[in-house]
Amino acid sequence: xxxxxxxxxxxxxVIAPFILPDYRTQLALLWVMIVLALSWDILxxxxxxxxxxxxxxxxxxxxxxxxxxxxxxxxxxxxxxxxMGLGGLFAMLTAALLGNALLGMRGHYFAIGTLGxxxxxxxxxxxxxxxxxxxxxxxxxxxxxxxxxxxxxYFLFFAWALVGFLGLRWLYRGRFGLAINxxxxxxxxxxxxxxxxxxxxxxxxxxxxxxxGVIGGGAGNLIxxxxxxxxxxxxxxxxxxxxxxxxxxxxxxLWGPVVGAVxxxxxxxxxxxxxxxxxxxxxxxxxxxxxxxFPEGILGWIAQRFPQRAAAKAQLDDKSKQAS
Amino acid sequence: xxxxxxxxxxxxxxxxxxxxxxxISLSVPEGKIIGLIGPNGSGKTTLFNSIVGYHxxxxxxxxxxxxxxxxxxxxxxxxxxxxxxxxxTRIYGRMSCIQNLxxxxxxxxHNLKSVFRPVQRDDMEQIEEMLAFVGLHAKRHLLAGDLSxxxxxxxxxxxxxxxxxxxxxxxxxxxxxxxxxxxxxxDRLKVANKELGxxxxxxxxxxxxxxxxxxxxxxxxHGKLLAQGTPEQIQNDQTVIDAYLGAH
Amino acid sequence: xxxxxxILFDAPVFSVDLLINGMLIGAIFMLAAYGMALVWxxxxxxxxxxxxxxxxxxxxxxxxxxxxxxxxxxxxIAALVLYLLGWLMYRxxxxxxxxxxxxxxxxxxxxxxxxxxxxxxxxxxxxxxSIDTELGTWFxxxxxxxxxxxxxxxxxxxxxxGVVLWLFLKKSRTGQAIRATAQNARAARIxxxxxxxxxxITYSLSAALCGAAGSLVVMAWSIHPYIGLxxxxxxxxxxxxxxxxxLPGVVLAGLGLGAAENFAGFILGTEFQIAFVFILMIVxxxxxxxxxxxxxxxxx
Numbered sequence: 001x002x003x004x005x006x007x008x009x010x011x012x013x014v015i016a017p018f019i020l021p022d023y024r025t026q027l028a029l030l031w032v033m034i035v036l037a038l039s040w041d042i043l044x045x046x047x048x049x050x051x052x053x054x055x056x057x058x059x060x061x062x063x064x065x066x067x068x069x070x071x072x073x074x075x076x077x078x079x080x081x082x083x084m085g086l087g088g089l090f091a092m093l094t095a096a097l098l099g100n101a102l103l104g105m106r107g108h109y110f111a112i113g114t115l116g117x118x119x120x121x122x123x124x125x126x127x128x129x130x131x132x133x134x135x136x137x138x139x140x141x142x143x144x145x146x147x148x149x150x151x152x153x154y155f156l157f158f159a160w161a162l163v164g165f166l167g168l169r170w171l172y173r174g175r176f177g178l179a180i181n182x183x184x185x186x187x188x189x190x191x192x193x194x195x196x197x198x199x200x201x202x203x204x205x206x207x208x209x210x211x212x213g214v215i216g217g218g219a220g221n222l223i224x225x226x227x228x229x230x231x232x233x234x235x236x237x238x239x240x241x242x243x244x245x246x247x248x249x250x251x252x253x254l255w256g257p258v259v260g261a262v263x264x265x266x267x268x269x270x271x272x273x274x275x276x277x278x279x280x281x282x283x284x285x286x287x288x289x290x291x292x293x294f295p296e297g298i299l300g301w302i303a304q305r306f307p308q309r310a311a312a313k314a315q316l317d318d319k320s321k322q323a324s
Numbered sequence: 325x326x327x328x329x330x331x332x333x334x335x336x337x338x339x340x341x342x343x344x345x346x347x348i349s350l351s352v353p354e355g356k357i358i359g360l361i362g363p364n365g366s367g368k369t370t371l372f373n374s375i376v377g378y379h380x381x382x383x384x385x386x387x388x389x390x391x392x393x394x395x396x397x398x399x400x401x402x403x404x405x406x407x408x409x410x411x412x413t414r415i416y417g418r419m420s421c422i423q424n425l426x427x428x429x430x431x432x433x434h435n436l437k438s439v440f441r442p443v444q445r446d447d448m449e450q451i452e453e454m455l456a457f458v459g460l461h462a463k464r465h466l467l468a469g470d471l472s473x474x475x476x477x478x479x480x481x482x483x484x485x486x487x488x489x490x491x492x493x494x495x496x497x498x499x500x501x502x503x504x505x506x507x508x509x510x511d512r513l514k515v516a517n518k519e520l521g522x523x524x525x526x527x528x529x530x531x532x533x534x535x536x537x538x539x540x541x542x543x544x545x546h547g548k549l550l551a552q553g554t555p556e557q558i559q560n561d562q563t564v565i566d567a568y569l570g571a572h
Numbered sequence: 573x574x575x576x577x578x579i580l581f582d583a584p585v586f587s588v589d590l591l592i593n594g595m596l597i598g599a600i601f602m603l604a605a606y607g608m609a610l611v612w613x614x615x616x617x618x619x620x621x622x623x624x625x626x627x628x629x630x631x632x633x634x635x636x637x638x639x640x641x642x643x644x645x646x647x648x649i650a651a652l653v654l655y656l657l658g659w660l661m662y663r664x665x666x667x668x669x670x671x672x673x674x675x676x677x678x679x680x681x682x683x684x685x686x687x688x689x690x691x692x693x694x695x696x697x698x699x700x701x702s703i704d705t706e707l708g709t710w711f712x713x714x715x716x717x718x719x720x721x722x723x724x725x726x727x728x729x730x731x732x733x734g735v736v737l738w739l740f741l742k743k744s745r746t747g748q749a750i751r752a753t754a755q756n757a758r759a760a761r762i763x764x765x766x767x768x769x770x771x772x773i774t775y776s777l778s779a780a781l782c783g784a785a786g787s788l789v790v791m792a793w794s795i796h797p798y799i800g801l802x803x804x805x806x807x808x809x810x811x812x813x814x815x816x817x818x819l820p821g822v823v824l825a826g827l828g829l830g831a832a833e834n835f836a837g838f839i840l841g842t843e844f845q846i847a848f849v850f851i852l853m854i855v856x857x858x859x860x861x862x863x864x865x866x867x868x869x870x871x872x
Contacts (some may be wrong), residue, residue, distance in 0.1 A: 111851030194402030284687030
């Protein structure tokens with residue numbers, strides 16, 4: 001993609017909510033999905049560590065933000081923005097704490113260890129009165145018209161997704177990106193070469209948590225209410241989607257999760273009306289099919305179909321990593 | 325009299341009922357090339373694994389650079405300056421040759437900032453030189469997984485060298501390499517030792533190679549240290565000859 | 573929470589009740605864990621859907637009862653149905669991931685787990701279900717300790733099935749072929765063992781075990797479409813603590829886990845029981861890893 005392609009894409013994103021006013025909420029949610037997918041991919045794609053429990057950061061961010069908005073006494077915008085920041089912070093702390101416990105081992109233990117995180121968090125949140133227990137919480141009303149509300153959240157989420165994307169692009173270029181790829185390709189080898197694998201793993205998870213925590217805070221406000229089991233720590237929805245999107249688009253590639261999120265989000269709107277309750281059944285089936293028959297995802301498939309372009313791109317990547 | 329860089333003292337290791345290493349003692353002086361030979365199943369790789377921390381030893385002590393490392397784990401020992409290559413050759417398959425070397429380069433300091441360190445220009449020069457040294461410069465942008473076995477072995481060797489270890493344990497570095505390229509590998513091993521100052525401890529089956537470059541050779545058989553000496557001494561040692569012929 | 577804890581000191585007999593009832597369900601955990609250990613040891617696949625097979629076994633038994641049959645007949649029927657389901661899942665999904673990296677098999681079986689759980693939810697609804705076998709209750713120690721008879725039967729049957737499986741693996745030809753494949757699949761293949769078929773049998777056996785376990789669960793306790801994940805986690809925990817190939821360890825760990833969970837449910841409140849299970853697993857993982865690392869071993 002040439003530089004002017006990026007500019008066009010950026011402009012398209014900026015005008016989208018104005019040319020498609022009826023779909024503003026869905027478009028805002030699209031950015032949430034992109035962040036979900038990108039965050040999962042740090043571990044699942046770039047590092048090769050399946051996390052079944054990243055949803056915990058989403059929920060922690062959601063709750064932290066909502067609690068701050070409820071108790072801080074600040075007006076809407078400062079409360080929201082600081083709240084989202086706090087959401088990210090608490091999520092990072094959670095990742096640091098859990099990470100040091102769970103990431104000292106190989107990936108399959110980490111994966112199983114994260115399996116129950118979402119459910120456990122949902123249960124604990126559902127029993128904690130301070131955050132509303134089973135009834136959850138509601139987020140404050142947007143001070144303005146509904147139309148403006150959707151536009152505001154659209155750009156808020158777009159901004160964060162952009163920050164996340166560019167941040168990851170920078171991260172993946174440096175030693176960090178190399179290290180987590182090495183861990184993915186051969187963790188034993190990386191360890192035997194003296195790489196501080198645990199440090200990188202925990203750092204990766206902390207980044208994942210940061211992006212999820214911040215967007216979680218915002219998402220809670222867009223949705224309007226926070227339920228411990230069905231919204232904040234909802235495994236069968238957000239938790240599964242983030243995995244599916246990243247793999248569908250092409251895990252381990254920067255644009256992969258973005259493509260996957262776009263494809264998934266748009267097709268999901270279609271399928272929701274067709275399948276209703278069976279959508280969740282279809283999700284399970286989809287995971288199986290994609291893991292078995294399409295594990296490289298869309299971008300991976302393209303790379304295989306056009307190997308010359310992939311090789312040229314690899315050369316470009318190597319050169320660009322040199323540019324410091 | 326300086327103590328050796330690596331000191332193995334009475335190390336024993338069993339797997340279940342099988343005694344893979346029995347009371348092995350040897351030492352690797354700094355700056356030398358030391359060979360480890362012996363028929364298949366004599367416990368050479370097991371000894372390597374014990375030294376680098378891959379598994380616990382049953383008894384004995386291992387000292388590296390005057391530090392007791394018998395209880396240490398693989399990454400800690402690696403960071404102390406001891407690296408190893410694998411018999412089956414392990415590289416990072418989905419990263420390019422350049423990237424494989426980039427991540428193998430040592431860090432001046434292992435702190436938080438180094439985690440995010442971008443790649444420097446002088447590093448790239450060093451990487452390209454190293455790749456040229458092992459003859460992979462033309463393939464530098466290829467994914468390591470797409471290389472042939474022999475090329476991967478060379479890449480693994482390059483990765484170990486660029487990490488600037490004090491001691492490098494090589495597990496059968498010429499196995500699987502085209503015989504015409506073996507001379508080149510011998511030369512590179514010598515350069516690594518003489519000019520880069522890396523002490524080498526090599527498991528080898530190719531007698532021509534090891535006799536050519538080793539300063540001192542240890543021979544294992546049936547888990548025990550059978551003989552040791554200069555290449556001439558080992559070549560003329562009847563017990564060594566018997567061990568190899570007997571193994572067939 | 574603290575009050576509940578103090579009750580145990582004031583009236584120790586409650587501890588006896590918790591311990592016994594905990595161990596009774598612990599036998600079920602043992603059974604599911606045995607199946608998971610089998611599949612893991614033989615094919616190096618961690619079956620995330622293990623708990624879902626237990627859940628489906630329970631629902632099969634519900635259907636059996638609905639059809640007017642004796643619920644105890646549900647046990648063999650559930651085992652059979654789950655054997656077939658396991659076979660189907662192996663032949664369509666699992667066989668493709670046996671040789672791949674562990675993450676692919678984790679994701680694939682995760683997909684199966686979601687599929688089964690949501691399918692069950694769609695068909696049967698999310699309500700908690702149970703079967704009343706009307707077998708009565710035993711009372712001990714001044715009626716302070718209550719033990720439902722069906723739970724004791726479930727316990728005995730679970731242990732019995734475990735022993736039967738162990739004998740099968742030790743004595744029968746297929747069992748020996750399974751053990752050979754677990755030790756060295758390539759060698760087994762060279763010796764003429766059809767490893768593909770062995771894998772299918774192993775996976776199906778594991779599913780059948782879970783089916784029987786689920787049948788016991790719906791009769792002696794209760795089920796709903798989402799009990800799968802906790803069961804998977806429990807099985808995994810037991811396998812980690814006991815180690816692969818250590819049947820007495822699996823029994824002890826299973827019973828121990830059942831007891832621990834029951835105590836936790838009492839002290840912390842049942843709404844936190846599942847959270848306890850998951851947190852305990854993290855603790856177990858970390859403890860196991862740390863203790864191994866001290867001896868220069870690694871959790872593989």
